[in-house]
Amino acid sequence: MKVTIDRNECTSCGTCWETCPAFFEENPGDHFSKVVEKFRLNGNIAEGTAPEDLEACVNEAADLCPVSIITVET
Numbered sequence: 001m002k003v004t005i006d007r008n009e010c011t012s013c014g015t016c017w018e019t020c021p022a023f024f025e026e027n028p029g030d031h032f033s034k035v036v037e038k039f040r041l042n043g044n045i046a047e048g049t050a051p052e053d054l055e056a057c058v059n060e061a062a063d064l065c066p067v068s069i070i071t072v073e074t
């Protein structure tokens with residue numbers, strides 16, 4: 001499952017990395033969300049591939065994001 005974060009619109013609320021810390025984390029530089037290194041696509045911090053066992057929590061984080069900027073594609 002492909003996951004994209006529109007980081008420019010992130011409010012740093014923390015919901016995604018609290019909901020699914022195995023996939024999302026806070027970027028120390030700008031405090032916006034990023035994909036953890038292990039699951040990044042082409043080294044891009046805003047894009048990643050979620051393994052099957054994390055799909056549920058990534059979907060939950062996407063649903064809970066208050067500005068709806070986490071996009072998932074199956």
Ligand code: SF4
Nearest residue numbers: 010011013014016065
């Ligand atoms: S839930 Fe959305 S707004 Fe909040 S930190 Fe994550 S990506 Fe940013």
